[in-house]
Amino acid sequence: MEKIYTEDKNKTALVKAKPETIQFLLSYSKSLKITEANGLQFESNLN
Amino acid sequence: MVVQIEDSQLVKQYIQGDERAIEALINRHNSRLTGFIYSKVGDRELTEDIFQDTFMKVIRTLKKGAYNEEGKFLPWVMRIAHNLVIDHFRKHNRMPMYNSKESYNIFSLLGDDKLNAEKQLIKEQIDSDLLKMIKELPEDQQEVLEMRIYKDMSFKEISDNTGVSINTALGRMRYALINLRKLVEANSIVLTN
Missing domain, CATH: 1.10.10.10 (Winged helix-like DNA-binding domain superfamily/Winged helix DNA-binding domain)
Incomplete structure (x- = not known):
């Protein structure tokens, strides 16, 4: 039977964000602080 | 029996300062969101970038207390991702970038004035x-x-x-x-x- 499936792994592998990306997001979340002053919100990253 | 905590409950816990809640949310929707972005952009690296930007925006919005609890969490996240995909294509069309990867194609640089x-x-x-x-x-x-x-x-x-x-x-x-x-x-x- 003719092969109809692509050999390009990019197209076949189950796509899921890498653990490094998840780790980065968790660190980002932990470091992000929102402070409010005079009705304004400020973001700061405390690494 | 495993009881799955609702997204809305996890969102509440996260807003109250429980960092584990965002981890649960990211892991729960990882596959679905990645698949959604990949279906639009067709590139794994780019998918990864947009996934990251999406959740950075989610995190910022939740921490700022700007999340509207009336809506459902996943459709909201998908909407953010969708907008980021559109932003990417807009930017990409305005400023095409030429890189030197293997997939580099000289014919993408050479073109005539005729319409395809x-x-x-x-x-x-x-x-x-x-x-x-x-x-x-x-x-x-x-x-x-x-x-x-x-x-x-x-x-x-x-x-x-x-x-x-x-x-x-x-x-x-x-x-x-x-x-x-x-x-x-x-x-x-x-x-x-």
Whole structure:
């Protein structure tokens, strides 16, 4: 039977964000602080 | 029996400072969101970037207390991702980047001025739609518009040829355009290539 499936792994592998990306997001979340002053919100990253 | 905590509950816990809640949310929707982004961009690296940007925005919004609890969490996240995908394509079209990866293709840099087959088809469709609409205009407006646009005549020449004043010719052109816009709107036609 003719092969109809692509050999390009990019197209076949189950796509899921890498653990490094998840780790980065968790660190980002932990470091992000929102402070409010005079009705304004400020973001700061405390690494 | 495993009890799964609702997204809304996890969101609440996260807003209250429980960092584990965001981890649970990211892991829960990782596959679905990644698949969604990948289906739009078709590139794994880019998918990863947009996934990251999406959740950075989610995190910022939740921490700022700007999340609207009425909506569902996943559709909201998908909407953010969708907007980021659109932003990416807008930026990419405006500022095409040339990299030196294996997939580098010299033919993407070399091009001629001719439209490709798809754009040529679209152009023909637009031209034919436009012609049909011009035929709907009153005759005097049609005449001025054809002379101006298709024959590239000046208003002075139009005035000489039709025997009306320049101002009348200008007025007819103006109304022709106004009426054309109305026809475009009324027929929901998209006249862009």
